[in-house]
Amino acid sequence: MDAQAFLLQLLTGLSRAAILFIVAAGLSLVFGALRIVNVAHGSFFMVGAFVAATIMRSVEGLAGLLLAIVAAAAVVAALATFVEVAVLRRLYASEHLLQLLGTFAFVLVFADLVQFFWGAQPRRVVQPEPVGGSVAFGGIIFPKYSLFLIGVALLLALVLWALMTRTSLGRDIRAAVSDPEMLRMVGVDVSLLFTVVFALGGALAAIGGVLVAPQSTARLGMDIDIIVESFAVVIIGGLGSLVGTAIGALLVGLTFTFGIYFYPEAALGIVFVVLIAVLMWRPHGLYGVPER
């Protein structure tokens, strides 16, 4: 592997990590506050990608991408609010398994809804002009869209960090992570807070879906693929930790990309081996804390 190939793989791996971070951050945020592992998170991601496919076909350029992000986030936040209010809210007192299955039931429902509205054919999405194509640095050619994804992920990480540490909503979320009962007692509407967090988590998945669409396609089955990889990310990083999610995303994204380069058949297998090794060493992930 020469320097050019290495840098290109590194960039591809980092852009993969960028998408994984955005999606897994939502998963982790929801788990931190609600203590629910949302299997339907992958469905939100898929809905985001298909909304992007519809919008970016009629609105071109960066405006189309921005509009798609806003629309997908709004659509999915509405869906997530429905899921939380209609079903999950009634399951907080019951066991993990029922919660997990409740969200799994929505995976089945959303998969068919997407097929109903968009059909079974994959949708190609054109990369918007200013961030499409490639750019040359020192004789090496890089795809612009990968650089763009890394930039967006960094920006979102910054926004999330500011949200969690600099706003009253972030303060409430952090309080809910450590003690929802106490938070309720000091007068915060914890039910509403949980709905907001769940919608926010879903919106992150949708944004990930919009951003990934121009790089690959919007297709059925992407919900299951992304959820397995996102699980790997949050398990490695530790559920509920943003820093852990970032590190997990980097580890999974890079392992997967370089794995494909060297051993295409075994790439995902290598990711799982890394995951198992991390859990053998730290049973709650790198930054996770034991379940309460």
Place this chain on the structure above:
Amino acid sequence: MGRSATILWALAGLAALVAPAVVDERQVFVLMSVLVLAVFATSFNILLGYTGLVSFAHAAYYGIGAYTVALLAFHFGASPLAGLVLAPFVAAAAAFVTGLVAFRATRLYFALLTLALGQLFFLIAFQWRSVTQGDDGIHGIVLPPFLDPTTTRYYFVLALAAAALVAMGLIMRSPFGATLRAIRENRDRTGFLGIKVSRYELASFTLGGGFAGYAGAMYAIFDRQAFPQLLEWTTSAEPIYVTLIGGLSSFAGPVVGAVVFGLLEDWITRNTEYWRALLGVVLLLIILFLPGGIVEGVKRLVALATGRRLQKGPSAGDVELEEPEAQVSTAGRAS
């Protein structure tokens, strides 16, 4: 078993015996898949309902059982019956080894770790072309001539299912089964009694894996094929919702669930393209309104009809009439 439960089992057995006389050939195949699913789901309930473990690797052991039959027949021309004998042991060995890894973690992380371990097995079946034929799978396993007629094959599969269900029923009524239930009810207190909880959990995981492998071998024999999707984690979800539909607090739950799910799935897939959405809605309704599943629903109906209160205390040594509330409250505390 209570008297009414005995009568119900006998009626179910009778219905299974006369079924081939009243249904057509396609439906006999549906019934065979129901029998396989009943054994698969009951093997899963050893972990879920009895020990309180949520595993997403269970399909891996099911698939390993199916591949044991298929690979022996494909590479060595061995009889599927030889594979059937070996399958539970191969699957149990795989479950034992993965169990050693998975039990490093507990509860939620345990569940997610089993997901990763199960996917590893799936990827091996999917990618190791020279041995497993990869995505194509192995089709057209040659059966011994006596199994060629569909009706004979049905009775063979029925006998295999009955043997497995009786074996699992006996094991769950033994002191070993009682210990597993104690672990589910209260892991810590069971440990205080001097019982080595982790060993029992590993034993339960291995036993469930072994019976899953047996169910997989049954599948390979009745459908004469094996393919990677049998090991995928979405297949692991199948016994979970079958158990949920039937009810996880009783031995009969997964069997009832398998019958209902199998027949419903067959009917729905023939009538609509959107069977997943319907299944999802059914699951949601059960999760929200009948967490004890059909078995508990029937018990409530019977109690209502006979005017008696639902029996609250667990009757001694009785697998059938366990207190459904206990399940929910235990689990609530676990979160």
